[in-house]
Amino acid sequence: MPESLFLIKIHQPADMKNIVTLITMVLLVLHAAAQPKKKKVVFIIADGIPADVLEKAKVSFPRQIGREEGYKHAYVGGERSGYSQTPTISAVGYNSLLTGTWVNKHNVWDNDIKEPNYHYPTIFQLVKKADSSKKIAVFSTWLDNRTKLVGESLPQTGNIKVDYHADGLELDTMNYPHDNASLYIHNIDEKVTDEAEKCIREQAPDLTWLYLEYTDDMGHRFGDSPEQKEAVKYVDKQVGRIWSALQYRQQQFKEDWLIIITTDHGRDSISGKGHGGQSERERTTWIVTNAKDLNHYWRDYTPAIVDIMPTIARFLDIKIPRDYQLEIDGVPLIGKLSVANPVVKVENSKLDIRWKSFDKEGTVKIWLATTNNFKTGGKDEYKLLAEVPAGQQSAAFGISSYPSSFYKIVLEGSSNTVNRWVILK
Numbered sequence: 001m002p003e004s005l006f007l008i009k010i011h012q013p014a015d016m017k018n019i020v021t022l023i024t025m026v027l028l029v030l031h032a033a034a035q036p037k038k039k040k041v042v043f044i045i046a047d048g049i050p051a052d053v054l055e056k057a058k059v060s061f062p063r064q065i066g067r068e069e070g071y072k073h074a075y076v077g078g079e080r081s082g083y084s085q086t087p088t089i090s091a092v093g094y095n096s097l098l099t100g101t102w103v104n105k106h107n108v109w110d111n112d113i114k115e116p117n118y119h120y121p122t123i124f125q126l127v128k129k130a131d132s133s134k135k136i137a138v139f140s141t142w143l144d145n146r147t148k149l150v151g152e153s154l155p156q157t158g159n160i161k162v163d164y165h166a167d168g169l170e171l172d173t174m175n176y177p178h179d180n181a182s183l184y185i186h187n188i189d190e191k192v193t194d195e196a197e198k199c200i201r202e203q204a205p206d207l208t209w210l211y212l213e214y215t216d217d218m219g220h221r222f223g224d225s226p227e228q229k230e231a232v233k234y235v236d237k238q239v240g241r242i243w244s245a246l247q248y249r250q251q252q253f254k255e256d257w258l259i260i261i262t263t264d265h266g267r268d269s270i271s272g273k274g275h276g277g278q279s280e281r282e283r284t285t286w287i288v289t290n291a292k293d294l295n296h297y298w299r300d301y302t303p304a305i306v307d308i309m310p311t312i313a314r315f316l317d318i319k320i321p322r323d324y325q326l327e328i329d330g331v332p333l334i335g336k337l338s339v340a341n342p343v344v345k346v347e348n349s350k351l352d353i354r355w356k357s358f359d360k361e362g363t364v365k366i367w368l369a370t371t372n373n374f375k376t377g378g379k380d381e382y383k384l385l386a387e388v389p390a391g392q393q394s395a396a397f398g399i400s401s402y403p404s405s406f407y408k409i410v411l412e413g414s415s416n417t418v419n420r421w422v423i424l425k
């Protein structure tokens with residue numbers, strides 16, 4: 001009798017063991033093939049690179065990672081002159097990314113990070129709350145990102161634990177002596193990138209934040225300059241290293257990785273040294289992503305930094321608690337979308353609401369609250385004003401029966417919600 005995989009002569013008990021091992025292996029392979037790929041996310045903030053500077057530097061990562069469709073101009077700063085106007089300052093921008101809200105909610109007004117409102121949770125908190133076995137990682141040239149914004153070990157964040165990190169090296173003046181040219185910051189960027197790359201290759205955290213600072217230092221020091229351009233070229237190489245770690249993971253493991261690279265603000269248009277204001281160049285940023293199912297909102301409109309958090313949450317299939325869902329200022333850049341770009345005005349006791357519909361078939365529920373208890377950890381009671389065909393893209397209501405100087409309006413479609421405040425003087 002010829003021996004084959006399917007016909008094995010059993011001579012002794014040891015052979016029986018081998019057969020069992022073989023069957024177990026086949027079953028394991030079949031089981032693994034039937035499992036969906038594990039989803040993982042890395043986002044990178046490279047500080048203070050205006051969109052025009054990135055483009056003039058002719059770096060390779062926007063095209064290499066973003067292909068044709070995955071590179072867009074974006075914005076920071078909230079609504080100019082509106083209630084959500086947000087300073088174009090570093091930590092303010094990072095926290096808009098982390099929480100998906102503008103400064104009127106997350107309350108980080110500058111780099112002092114005095115009183116973040118932790119009632120607006122970061123994406124790290126949402127990931128951990130959804131599944132405490134998920135691993136999160138922060139690699140950063142600035143310690144405060146982990147200790148204050150993510151808020152590791154703070155009671156206000158439920159003592160969130162960051163599973164992997166490398167940061168605080170700016171305080172290590174032995175190994176990174178502070179030189180006048182800020183080269184030590186470049187060296188720290190290199191180190192945290194190395195650590196992020198190694199961690200991704202070996203541990204594959206579910207959510208990783210890499211923060212790089214040197215570009216902003218060169219911007220402050222030299223403005224629009226060859227030095228700044230050179231700093232952007234360093235970012236190109238650093239991003240390239242993370243990208244190759246992702247390729248490695250995707251080839252060797254059953255994993256699907258989303259990467260998003262962005263900046264926290266542009267710079268002034270006179271010298272390029274400053275930022276913080278609301279000029280077009282300070283507000284104009286960019287986003288690069290390898291995301292596959294980018295939606296029409298991404299393609300046809302200008303995305304904002306607050307859109308990144310809901311995009312990550314959707315990619316990771318995280319169910320955001322409804323109360324918080326109603327507070328998020330951004331919309332997902334991938335997958336189905338119902339509504340975006342809401343505009344709400346009150347005139348003569350009439351509420352005038354407009355929106356952009358991406359799902360003409362469905363309906364939009366219009367909710368109203370006159371309280372803002374969420375801000376202090378409480379609950380807002382929403383009243384359903386109406387449910388209207390989404391394609392209508394506008395609605396008006398008399399509000400004399402809801403006397404208030406504050407209105408919170410939520411538009412709820414089947415795929416997402418958007419919200420606006422009205423503050424009457």
Ligand SMILES: [Zn+2]
Nearest residue numbers: 047048090264
């Ligand atoms: Zn910055």
